[in-house]
Amino acid sequence: MKTDKINCAVHGIQNFGLLCIHLALSLKHREKIGFHEYDSGDSGRPDAWCDACEARWDLTKTDDDRDQWFIDCDHKLVCATCWDEAKELNQS
Numbered sequence: 001m002k003t004d005k006i007n008c009a010v011h012g013i014q015n016f017g018l019l020c021i022h023l024a025l026s027l028k029h030r031e032k033i034g035f036h037e038y039d040s041g042d043s044g045r046p047d048a049w050c051d052a053c054e055a056r057w058d059l060t061k062t063d064d065d066r067d068q069w070f071i072d073c074d075h076k077l078v079c080a081t082c083w084d085e086a087k088e089l090n091q092s
Contacts, residue, residue, distance in 0.1 A: 008079035017045025017083040021074035035090035045083040
């Protein structure tokens with residue numbers, strides 16, 4: 001059974017997206033840390049990451065490097081409203 005919704009404790013049933021751990025934590029700490037996104041078209045919102053993760057992405061050269069980058073970003077599944085809040089908080 002495929003689902004394209006999650007049940008957020010704050011916002012209820014929503015579409016979803018992925019945020020790097022740093023962006024997810026920025027919602028709690030209210031720190032502006034930059035916002036980058038890539039839309040792979042497979043979720044309610046594009047995958048997103050912070051400036052620090054973007055700087056590490058720029059150093060990747062191989063598929064193995066990119067796989068490790070994704071692991072290191074420690075992406076968190078969040079509802080679309082939380083994702084939108086992270087984008088609004090962190091965009092330059």
